[in-house]
Amino acid sequence: MAALGLSYFEWFWAIFPLFVTMVICTLVYIYGFLTEDDIDIQVRETREVQKLDTWKIWKSNLFTIGFVAILLLVISIVGQYNEQLQELVKWSDAHGGVVLVTAVLFVASLILGSSGKYAGLLAIILPIYGVSYIPLFVAASWGGYMLSPTHKCFLIGRRLFGANLKNYYAVVLVVVSAVFLVGVAATVARTL
DSSP: OTTTTOOHHHHHHHHHHHHHHHHHHHHHHHHHTOOGGGOOOOOOSSOOOOOOOHHHHHHHHHHHHHHHHHHHHHHHHHHHTHHHHHHHHHHHHTTTHHHHHHHHHHHHHHHHOOHHHHHHHHHHHHHHHOGGGHHHHHHHHHHHHHHOTTOHHHHHHHHHHOOOHHHHHHHHHHHHHHHHHHHHHHHHHHHO
16 A cells, blocks of 8 residues: 555555455355364363574564565665666566566465565555556465465464365365456456
8 A cells, every 4th residue: 555655445445356255255165165063163171381482583573674674675666766667567568577477476475475575575566567456466465375385374273273284275275266366357457
């Protein structure tokens, strides 16, 4: 939002088709596929004390600070060379540029597994391509993030609830595919 100077309403309107798709997929899964037997909540009798690794926390914070610093630098450079980058975009569009950028966003988000990091990647790309490409690029980035083996929701689900990798990916892949296809259709509709 900040990179494009959009209000909350403008941002939400741009991703509204993705949001609706996500809500529909969730409702279909809950009411169409889940049964009472699928939900097995087990209450532990004892609690485990978790020891925090201070060095690990520091390393994580330093990595995040470094990532944000590099991100701000790149955003600043993009802002200064916006006209030249627009020309590069026009040239690359004729040579499959949008497809390549979409693939890079997906793979980078898949590797990073962090919503903050994929949002940072979007902050770099979207000012170059513009508001019309929000649905496509958000869908690709979000899809990579959701399918990432380092995505914290999967790691927490696996640790706390014993989530099965195969079952997790079977459900999430369908949702990610639906959201991506809607993102493609919404972007095509906006750019025509």
